[in-house]
Amino acid sequence: MLNIAIIGAGIGGLTAAIALREKGHRVNVYEQTSELRAIGAGFGVLPNAMHLLATVGLDEGVQRIGYSAGTSIVRDWAGNRLPVENWPQKPSPLGSTYAVHRGEFQQLLVSKLPAEALHLGKKAVKVHQLDDSARVDFGDGTSITADLVIGADGIRTAVQEAVGVEVRPTGEGIMAYRALVPIEKLSWALEDQRLAIWFGPQRTFLCYLVSSGKVMNVVGYVPSDRDAAESWSAPGALDELRNQFEGWEPRVLETIDAAESTFKWGIFDRPSLPRWSTRSITLLGDAAHAMVPHLGQGANQAMEDAFALATILDGADPGSLPELLKVYEGVRIDRTSLVQRVSREAGRLYRDFGNDDMTKKAEAISDLITRNHIAGYDAIAEAAAALARR
Numbered sequence: 001m002l003n004i005a006i007i008g009a010g011i012g013g014l015t016a017a018i019a020l021r022e023k024g025h026r027v028n029v030y031e032q033t034s035e036l037r038a039i040g041a042g043f044g045v046l047p048n049a050m051h052l053l054a055t056v057g058l059d060e061g062v063q064r065i066g067y068s069a070g071t072s073i074v075r076d077w078a079g080n081r082l083p084v085e086n087w088p089q090k091p092s093p094l095g096s097t098y099a100v101h102r103g104e105f106q107q108l109l110v111s112k113l114p115a116e117a118l119h120l121g122k123k124a125v126k127v128h129q130l131d132d133s134a135r136v137d138f139g140d141g142t143s144i145t146a147d148l149v150i151g152a153d154g155i156r157t158a159v160q161e162a163v164g165v166e167v168r169p170t171g172e173g174i175m176a177y178r179a180l181v182p183i184e185k186l187s188w189a190l191e192d193q194r195l196a197i198w199f200g201p202q203r204t205f206l207c208y209l210v211s212s213g214k215v216m217n218v219v220g221y222v223p224s225d226r227d228a229a230e231s232w233s234a235p236g237a238l239d240e241l242r243n244q245f246e247g248w249e250p251r252v253l254e255t256i257d258a259a260e261s262t263f264k265w266g267i268f269d270r271p272s273l274p275r276w277s278t279r280s281i282t283l284l285g286d287a288a289h290a291m292v293p294h295l296g297q298g299a300n301q302a303m304e305d306a307f308a309l310a311t312i313l314d315g316a317d318p319g320s321l322p323e324l325l326k327v328y329e330g331v332r333i334d335r336t337s338l339v340q341r342v343s344r345e346a347g348r349l350y351r352d353f354g355n356d357d358m359t360k361k362a363e364a365i366s367d368l369i370t371r372n373h374i375a376g377y378d379a380i381a382e383a384a385a386a387l388a389r390r
């Protein structure tokens with residue numbers, strides 16, 4: 001049994017806490033915010049994460065709070081249907097995709113943990129490797145020690161430094177406007193609840209339902225010559241969003257006009273890290289491998305990390321930890337580097353969208369995802385195989 005401290009109560013940190021507790025470890029989660037508020041918007045729990053959540057009985061909860069759109073409908077900016085089926089990915093043997101609101105999903109994860117395991121208002125400022133354990137210093141002047149400290153503290157990670165690695169974000173020349181709109185305000189969505197995407201010159205408009213099908217999650221990707229903040233709450237102006245999609249078909253404009261607010265999301269890339277761990281400290285999720293959002297895999301990769309780590313640490317004690325962390329980072333660096341690279345390639349295809357060959361481009365994105373087996377990966381089986389090979 002290990003005494004484990006997780007820094008960050010985001011998607012990866014909470015999933016790791018659930019998966020590691022299932023293996024009998026003592027786990028505490030330390031989160032900088034004093035309240036877990038539903039900031040942000042939606043994302044898809046894709047088949048590669050959905051089947052992992054099922055192993056800890058979370059699949060029903062995801063189905064309840066989420067929405068499974070089944071198929072999708074792909075159009076060009078003028079509203080013409082493009083003959084692209086099953087976009088963006090072909091059905092996976094691992095199951096279906098459920099789109100969720102991040103805040104509701106976070107609450108679902110919290111509900112699986114005992115209240116005493118979650119410590120709010122604890123901002124980690126420094127993590128130290130000791131002889132055979134690690135110490136975390138918090139901004140409030142307190143400290144804790146643990147056999148293992150997991151940095152699940154997102155894109156602005158404080159734990160990465162303790163591992164002796166650092167990556168700098170690079171702008172992608174694009175940004176996204178995000179909005180949430182109640183479905184009853186959208187006549188087109190009341191008639192057709194499938195995921196809908198419109199491709200136009202250098203811009204993409206994406207809509208899918210979250211919150212049990214009650215709310216439309218709206219994303220408008222646009223070029224940006226100045227770097228928008230890498231933030232989940234930076235306010236945007238609705239008239240700016242409308243100008244970006246001026247002249248697009250009525251469904252797009254109806255959606256923008258129905259939004260009461262929008263926020264801006266700067267999109268940044270990062271190279272892969274060469275290593276994630278010391279003897280008693282490791283990384284997980286965006287702290288280890290933040291990626292561009294074009295495959296929708298960021299949260300899903302954090303959940304893969306969580307279940308892979310729990311599989312590898314099943315039955316672990318402090319003595320076996322350094323070797324097991326090497327197995328974890330070995331299997332996960334390979335996988336997440338691939339997903340980072342394919343996300344980057346998909347981003348290039350998105351940015352190149354011109355007025356012609358839109359069907360070909362949309363198909364190329366779909367093929368890229370399917371060819372690289374992104375949503376068909378079984379993180380538990382792969383982690384168990386890596387453990388057996390050691």
Ligand SMILES: Cc1cc2nc3c(=O)[nH]c(=O)nc-3n(C[C@H](O)[C@H](O)[C@H](O)COP(=O)(O)OP(=O)(O)OC[C@H]3O[C@@H](n4cnc5c(N)ncnc54)[C@H](O)[C@@H]3O)c2cc1C
Binds near residue numbers: 008039040041155287
């Ligand atoms: C508020 C918020 C809203 C988001 N909304 C969306 C969305 O709508 N759609 C989408 O696709 N992705 C969203 N994301 C990003 C998405 O959750 C992540 O890209 C992905 O889930 C990977 O999860 P993660 O656990 O690695 O990081 P995150 O989910 O980002 O979680 C990191 C957590 O660590 C905490 N933290 C950071 N630094 C410290 C510290 N020093 N000490 C203690 N705690 C710390 C953060 O407050 C956060 O709770 C959002 C992230 C945040 C933080």
